[in-house]
Amino acid sequence: MSSLPAPFTAAHRSYVKRLYRRILNNELDWIVQRDLWRARALAIRAEFERNRDVHDPRALAAIFEKAEAALADRKHPDPYRPPEAPDGTKWERNLPPPLGPLFEHEKYNEEHARAGH
DSSP: OOOOOOTTSHHHHHHHHHHHHHHHHHHHHHOOSHHHHHHHHHHHHHHHHHTTTOOOHHHHHHHHHHHHHHHHHHOOSSOOOOTTSTTSTTTTTTOOOOOSOOOOHHHHHHHHHHHHO
């Protein structure tokens, strides 16, 4: 596994928060109905709370490795993307026209027609 931040630092807390968020978002990809997802979210929260008082760095590393492996095994093959996010269904649909200067095609054609003769 990649190197983990030292336990009980700001980087460690940030890593745990990101891991928790990634797991919740992955579950939301699998379970679309919020009422059903909520029960799963509470179970995930209980799992994180159960490991809250672990202070041994080796035990923490093992817990994180297990959690990352479980997340990788359960990763959704086609995760939800918000419609207007990159790769969403509306990404770059109906873009407004550019506001820059107009291209003067007649002048361009005249210059290049002379160069071609």
